[in-house]
Amino acid sequence: MLDPVSAKEASARAPLLQAIGITKLYGNFPANDAVSLDLYAGEIHALLGENGAGKSTLVKIIYGLIQPTEGELRWKGERIVLAGPSDARAHGIGMVFQHFSLFDNLTVAENVALGLDGKEGFAAMSARLAQVSRDYGLPLDPKREVWRLSVGERQRIEIVRMLMQNPQLLILDEPTAVLTPQEADQLFVVLERLKIEGRAILYISHKLDEVKRLCDTATILRGGKKVATCNPRAETASSLARMMVGADIGIVKAATTRATTVPRLAVQNLSLSPDDPHGVYLKDITFEVKGGEILGIAGVAGNGQDELFAALSGEQLTSDGAVVIEGAAAGHLSVTARRRLGAAFVPEERLGHGTAPRMKLSENALLTGHAASHMVHYGFVDRPATLATVDRTTTAFDVRKAKRDPEAVSLSGGNLQKFIVGREILREPGVLVVSQPTWGVDAGAAAVIRQALLDLSGRGTAVLVISQDLDELAEIADRIAVMFHGRLSETMSAREATREKLGLLMGGASAAATEPEAAHAIGA
Amino acid sequence: MQLVLEKRAERSAYIAVASPLIAIALTLITMSILFAILGKNPVMALYVYFVEPLTDLFTLQEIVVKATPLVMIAIGLSLCYIANVWNIGAEGQFLFGAVCGSWLAVVTNGTDAGPWVLPAMLVMGAIGGAAYAMIPALCKVRFGASEILVSLMLVYVADLIMDYLVRGPWRDPQGMNFPTTAAFDPVATVPTLVEGSRLHAGAIVALIVVMLAAVMLGRTIKGFEIRVVGAAPRAARFAGFNSKQLVLFTFAVSGALAGLAGIIEVAGPVGLLQPGISPGYGFTAIIVAFLGRLNPVGILVAGLFLALTFIGGEGAQISMKIPLDLTKVFQGILLFYVLACDSLILYRIRFIRTFRAPVQGAA
Numbered sequence: 020m021l022d023p024v025s026a027k028e029a030s031a032r033a034p035l036l037q038a039i040g041i042t043k044l045y046g047n048f049p050a051n052d053a054v055s056l057d058l059y060a061g062e063i064h065a066l067l068g069e070n071g072a073g074k075s076t077l078v079k080i081i082y083g084l085i086q087p088t089e090g091e092l093r094w095k096g097e098r099i100v101l102a103g104p105s106d107a108r109a110h111g112i113g114m115v116f117q118h119f120s121l122f123d124n125l126t127v128a129e130n131v132a133l134g135l136d137g138k139e140g141f142a143a144m145s146a147r148l149a150q151v152s153r154d155y156g157l158p159l160d161p162k163r164e165v166w167r168l169s170v171g172e173r174q175r176i177e178i179v180r181m182l183m184q185n186p187q188l189l190i191l192d193e194p195t196a197v198l199t200p201q202e203a204d205q206l207f208v209v210l211e212r213l214k215i216e217g218r219a220i221l222y223i224s225h226k227l228d229e230v231k232r233l234c235d236t237a238t239i240l241r242g243g244k245k246v247a248t249c250n251p252r253a254e255t256a257s258s259l260a261r262m263m264v265g266a267d268i269g270i271v272k273a274a275t276t277r278a279t280t281v282p283r284l285a286v287q288n289l290s291l292s293p294d295d296p297h298g299v300y301l302k303d304i305t306f307e308v309k310g311g312e313i314l315g316i317a318g319v320a321g322n323g324q325d326e327l328f329a330a331l332s333g334e335q336l337t338s339d340g341a342v343v344i345e346g347a348a349a350g351h352l353s354v355t356a357r358r359r360l361g362a363a364f365v366p367e368e369r370l371g372h373g374t375a376p377r378m379k380l381s382e383n384a385l386l387t388g389h390a391a392s393h394m395v396h397y398g399f400v401d402r403p404a405t406l407a408t409v410d411r412t413t414t415a416f417d418v419r420k421a422k423r424d425p426e427a428v429s430l431s432g433g434n435l436q437k438f439i440v441g442r443e444i445l446r447e448p449g450v451l452v453v454s455q456p457t458w459g460v461d462a463g464a465a466a467v468i469r470q471a472l473l474d475l476s477g478r479g480t481a482v483l484v485i486s487q488d489l490d491e492l493a494e495i496a497d498r499i500a501v502m503f504h505g506r507l508s509e510t511m512s513a514r515e516a517t518r519e520k521l522g523l524l525m526g527g528a529s530a531a532a533t534e535p536e537a538a539h540a541i542g543a
Numbered sequence: 544m545q546l547v548l549e550k551r552a553e554r555s556a557y558i559a560v561a562s563p564l565i566a567i568a569l570t571l572i573t574m575s576i577l578f579a580i581l582g583k584n585p586v587m588a589l590y591v592y593f594v595e596p597l598t599d600l601f602t603l604q605e606i607v608v609k610a611t612p613l614v615m616i617a618i619g620l621s622l623c624y625i626a627n628v629w630n631i632g633a634e635g636q637f638l639f640g641a642v643c644g645s646w647l648a649v650v651t652n653g654t655d656a657g658p659w660v661l662p663a664m665l666v667m668g669a670i671g672g673a674a675y676a677m678i679p680a681l682c683k684v685r686f687g688a689s690e691i692l693v694s695l696m697l698v699y700v701a702d703l704i705m706d707y708l709v710r711g712p713w714r715d716p717q718g719m720n721f722p723t724t725a726a727f728d729p730v731a732t733v734p735t736l737v738e739g740s741r742l743h744a745g746a747i748v749a750l751i752v753v754m755l756a757a758v759m760l761g762r763t764i765k766g767f768e769i770r771v772v773g774a775a776p777r778a779a780r781f782a783g784f785n786s787k788q789l790v791l792f793t794f795a796v797s798g799a800l801a802g803l804a805g806i807i808e809v810a811g812p813v814g815l816l817q818p819g820i821s822p823g824y825g826f827t828a829i830i831v832a833f834l835g836r837l838n839p840v841g842i843l844v845a846g847l848f849l850a851l852t853f854i855g856g857e858g859a860q861i862s863m864k865i866p867l868d869l870t871k872v873f874q875g876i877l878l879f880y881v882l883a884c885d886s887l888i889l890y891r892i893r894f895i896r897t898f899r900a901p902v903q904g905a906a
Contacts (some may be wrong), residue, residue, distance in 0.1 A: 046549065334780050355783035366781060375775035377554065385767060386782045395764045426554070 033096055035060045035219045036081065036112075036188055041090035043076050050076040052243040053090070058188060063210060063220040065230040065251060068240035069263055069461045070432055074223050077240070078190050081221070082114045083107035113186030115177045117193045121165045123297055127176055128161035134180045144183075152179050155209050166297050170319050171202040178209070189213065190221045195229060196487070197320055200522035207233055225263070227256040241265055264462045282307040283481035284331075284362070284450045285343040291330055299323040299505045301330065306500060306510055308450070308481040313472065314510065315496030316485045319525050323505035324454065324485050325367070331452045331483070332364040333357045345449055358390035363448035365440055367455040367485075369432065373439045376428035380420070383427050384408040384442055392446055408442065416441035416467060433464030440468050444475050451475060454485040469495050489521060503527050548890040558888045563834050563845070565887075566880035573876050583863055591863055592855035592873075602858070604742045606850045608812055612637070612804040612821075614749045614846035616828035618756045619797030621837040625760070627773040628793045632679060632694030633801040634825025635701035636672040640802020641809045642705050643671025645816040648731035648809075649713050649724050660730045664806055672802015673795045675701065680794035684787045690794070698825070709816055723817035733811035745807040750843075752800060757839040769793065801825060822853065823871075830878045833885075849874065 034057040043051040051073045058064050068074045079085045081092065083101030092099050094110055101107050104114075121130050128145045135144065145161045152159040157175045165173060174194065181189060191210075195203040210220060210233065224230055230237055230251045237251040239262045246262050285307040292300055301323050308314045318324060329335035331342060333354040341350045344360045352360070364387075370376040374383040384405045388394045394404045409424060416437040420430055427435060436457070443451060456472065457465035473495055476482045486492055492499055493513060500510040501524035508524050574592075575585035596602040616633045623630040644664040651660050679693035706722070715725040736742045760766035772779040772786050779786060804824070813820050831849050835842030856870030 332781065333783070353783055353785075354781065358783070364781070368777075371775050372777045372781055375771050375778045377774055378771070382767065382771075385764075386771065386778060389764055389767070390783060398763050398765065400762055400764055400767060 034058055034093075035095060037093040037096075038077070038081060039091050039093065041077060041080055041087045041092075043073075043080060043085065044088045049243045051080070051087070054240065054243075054245045055090075056238055056245075056248075058219045058221060059236075060187065060219050061214055061217045062236060063214050063222055063234045065234035065237035066221060066223045066240065067225065067227075067230060067237050067251075067259065067263055069225060070459045071242075071461065072240040072263070073243040074240055075192070076243075078114065078192065078221065078223060081107070081188075082112060082190060108184055108186070111185070111187040112190070113181035113184055113188070114190040115174070115181055115192065115194060117196060119173050119177055121173055121176060123166040124164060126162050126164050127159050127168075130165060130176055131161075131180045131183065135183065147183060148179060151182050155179070155182060155212065156205070157209060170197045170321055171199070174198070174206075182213075186218065188219045188221065190223070192223045193225075194222075195224070195226065199319055199525040200489070200518050201526055203229070227251075227259050230259070231256065239263055260462065280310040280479065282343075283310045283345055284308040284452070284483060286331070287341055287343065289327075289330060289337060289341040291326060291335065291337055293326055294335070299326050301326050302505045304505075304507045306507060308483050310449070310479045310481050311476055312497045313476050313482040313484055313495050315492035315499040315513070316483065316502055316507070317489060317492055317499055317521055317525060318487070318502035320487055322502045324502055326505070327502070328364070328366060328452065328454045328485060332366070355390040358387065361391075361449035363387070363443035363446055363451045365443055365451070365453040365456065367458060369435050369439060370428060374427040374435065377426055379424045379426055380409045380430075380438060381405040381424050383438075384412070387442060388446070408445070409438075411445055412438055412441035415445060416471070431461075433460040436460050437464050437467060440471060444471055447478070448480060450481045450483075452483045452485075455487065456484060457486075457488065457491060465491075489518060492516075501525055545894070547893045548886070549893050551889055551891055554888050555891075558884075559836065562884040562887060563836060563841070563881060566834070566877060566884045567848075569880045569884075570873065570877045573880075574873055577869070577872070578865070581865065583865060588859060588863060588865060591859045591865075593851060595858055596851055596854040601740075602854050604737075604740050605854050606847060607746050608741050608743070609850035609853050610846040611743075611745045611749045611811075612808050612824045613828050613831050613849055614843055615745075615752050615804040615807075616797075616801045616825055617831035617835065617842045617846060618752050618839060619800035620828055621832045621835070621839070621842060622756070622760075622769055623793040623797050624832060625773045625837050626769045626789055626793050627776070628790050629691045630676065630679070630694050630794055630797050631691050631829065632676070632696075632698050632825070633797065633828055634821060634823065635694070635698035636675050636798040636801035637805035637808075637821055637825045638698075638701040638705050639675035639805070640668040640672030640798075641805035641816060641820060642701070642708060643674075643802065644668030644806030645713075645724065645727075645809055648727045649816075651731065652725050652728055656728075656730060658730050660728070661733065661810065664731060664810060665803060668806025669799040669803040672805060673799040675802070676794040676798025677791070680791050684790055690790070705816070706818055709818060713816065715815075721817075724815050726815045727810060731810060732814060733807055741812050743807075743811040745804075745811050748803070748807065749846075753839045753843050760839065765792075801828075827853075827874055830874050830881070833878060833881050849877075 036058045038054065038056040041051050041054045042049060054073070054077055056077070066074050066077065076085070080087050083103050083106050092101065099110065128141070128148055131148050132141060132144055148159070148161050152175070157179055159172065159175055159179060165176070174197065194206060198206065214220060222234055234251050236248060237259070238248045239246040239259070241263060251259060287305055289304040290302055299322060304327065306314065316324065326335070330337050333352055333356070337350040339348045339350040343349060344357055344362050347360055349357050349360060366372045375386065381402065382405070385394055385400060388405065388408060392408070394401050406424060412418060413420070418434050418438045418441065420434060430438065440453070440456060453472070456468050460468065469491065472482055472484065484492065484496060496513050498510045498512055499516040499521065501508040501521055503525060504527065571589060575589065578585040578588040596606060616637060620630060620633055644667045647660060647664045647667055675697065678697060679690045682688035682693050683690040709724060710722045713724045715723055718725065733743045733745055736744060736746065760769065768779070768784045768789060771782060772784055772789050776786060809816050809820055827849055831842055831845045834848070835845035852870055852873055856867055859865040860867045
């Protein structure tokens with residue numbers, strides 16, 4: 020552990036790590052364009068930016084995963100060239116990725132051992148693991164298998180594994196994306212403590228309130244370039260957002276004509292065992308969505324949302340009465356038959372699930388449109404009709420693309436998501452089920468998509484939104500329920516769904532225990 | 544200096560066309576080296592292989608005769624391969640189709656059966672090939688067995704079934720103990736297109752198959768389904784396409800086409816059932832399918848090209864004493880280069896000059 024006093028002195032003297040004029044070219048495309056960054060010991064430094072702004076590229080360079088095309092790194096004033104992550108770790112740089120690299124069938128200790136250099140014995144390592152996790156208030160049972168753990172606990176393994184190498188610079192990539200608000204609070208306590216110990220922390224996020232609360236300095240990237248380095252506490256959320264996006268973000272407005280009518284989507288006592296041995300069992304899920312309303316399903320990823328989506332879309336069949344679409348029992352019906360009943364679906368994964376990446380947009384319009392949109396006559400594809408769908412979607416949702424009918428993979432995340440959502444909305448479905456509608460999408464596209472969902476429900480469609488983003492649900496949902504371990508909580512109106520209440524439900528508390536305090540509604 | 548394969552943003556349409564040509568050029572270079580090692584004049588050998596057969600009307604017709612089964616089988620295989628279904632046993636389906644169709648020719652032999660015999664034989668050949676292909680397909684769908692292994696091993700089973708029949712129950716009583724059936728009656732024989740030549744109506748059938756496949760793949764929802772299941776299985780499931788049904792469908796179609804090719808070969812140029820009716824058409828068709836970029840028109844061209852290597856190989860054996868097995872070597876090298884060049888459609892090669900600063904201050 021570092022000595023806090025000397026560390027502070029060091030920070031007063033010179034930056035721990037300097038990135039100078041970092042440029043990374045992919046082909047001719049600059050993912051990073053002359054970005055410079057100074058990280059000081061005893062400081063939490065935020066790296067802010069939208070998806071595609073170049074945050075990941077920059078940290079991968081700092082962690083030695085990729086080599087910059089131009090520019091250099093200085094560690095304590097001396098120029099370094101990192102050949103790989105092990106090189107970075109040898110210098111004292113540690114990183115926790117957004118996607119964990121853990122083996123589900125191994126225990127916590129075994130996973131940690133795999134990530135270390137293996138010079139100490141397994142027993143000694145296990146003891147040190149228990150010690151470090153106790154010291155930092157990150158409780159872990161070294162003997163437990165990873166697949167039994169929650170996402171928050173898995174993240175703890177990654178953090179403890181990193182701390183066992185005693186790094187001076189810690190890089191965390193969107194660590195709270197998978198946590199409940201309460202788990203995030205616990206993480207912040209740990210980070211504050213690491214900062215006081217004199218370590219430097221590079222904290223990647225696009226959540227502005229978190230950055231304002233936690234970070235001492237913020238560097239903002241946009242389109243691969245550095246826009247500014249500032250003190251986030253001196254900025255407002257909207258001034259930070261403006262720097263990130265480069266323009267004001269449209270505010271989503273609720274549609275005016277919203278008549279809540281009959282239930283158009285109903286799920287009754289849905290229980291399902293997963294195909295995948297590590298999948299989640301759905302247990303006795305019951306809810307309904309009326310025409311004209313948006314039901315939000317919150318929850319930490321991996322609590323059965325994927326399984327629920329598959330059961331609703333028909334990719335996974337259920338007992339017949341468990342899923343009812345427009346009054347018709349649909350549990351045994353295929354995806355195509357459900358679409359013919361007027362349902363539409365938008366999965367979480369854009370490439371490979373929502374679209375075939377290497378196929379043209381017109382073919383991807385046919386992918387879901389062949390069921391019910393007059394694109395097929397006597398088995399023959401009406402190509403002008405598929406192209407017309409592309410054109411209509413492009414106009415209605417402002418899909419930016421290089422040519423009229425490119426391959427899906429060539430679109431940016433936001434534009435492809437607008438296409439996928441638009442493709443379904445233009446069919447004017449009676450029921451729309453959408454999973455993570457704005458995941459990894461730039462703020463402008465996210466606003467367009469949320470507005471479109473609101474407008475659609477205003478026209479009488481029943482909309483079900485599965486999302487990890489509580490702010491998003493607060494913005495558009497009328498009612499909210501929480502998924503935990505394959506069960507769904509009671510639904511509550513968005514007004515009574517406070518951040519605290521949702522957070523406790525996301526962590527597995529029962530609804531009754533969460534009643535008392537309702538401090539501030541998340542919509543406020 | 545570093546050699547890097549870099550992913551292209553979009554697949555290169557230009558390379559997609561050029562890749563088979565590059566592969567052929569590389570194959571010719573490699574073959575030249577092989578010829579030189581064997582002590583033959585490479586230029587002369589390549590001339591005998593690839594040019595001489597094109598200068599003679601008889602060999603030109605022979606090329607078409609050889610290309611007919613190759614193209615028909617390869618079209619069926621291409622449907623499988625596009626859908627990511629790996630039917631390697633077209634040779635077996637070819638033989639089994641030939642056996643099924645021949646049964647009718649054998650039992651009607653010497654009777655005064657009418658002109659219905661040949662059409663019925665063709666139908667039985669196709670059904671036989673499809674039924675034989677259903678074995679690996681059902682094993683895959685039902686039990687998750689590898690269709691590659693099952694279909695490949697069934698080739699040898701079909702070969703032995705045919706062997707048994709022509710040496711046992713179906714042997715021509717007047718055949719002086721040769722393992723063949725009696726020569727088929729005229730009503731059980733595919734008519735020739737030109738009097739006195741071996742060019743037969745099967746070539747027309749192959750052309751029709753090419754056109755139907757082009758329309759199906761390019762214009763119909765079934766063709767779209769085949770392409771999506773192969774390119775993005777999860778998206779296909781989301782689209783409502785059933786990949787298990789598609790395994791059965793593509794195996795059935797490719798088996799039927801291989802079986803049809805088998806009975807046409809037997810009832811056409813060969814004229815009776817005997818061992819050795821196929822010089823490995825079912826395997827060479829795999830190369831045809833890939834060389835033709837799994838595209839029906841491409842397969843037509845590739846089928847003619849590989850037929851040329853069969854004919855040219857025979858010519859080289861006669862006039863230059865080059866072993867016939869070298870034709871198989873040639874076909875193998877060609878497939879190798881085709882698959883290698885295909886990666887250039889999605890990737891580009893870049894030479895990168897790296898400047899590495901001396902490492903300072905490494906801990």
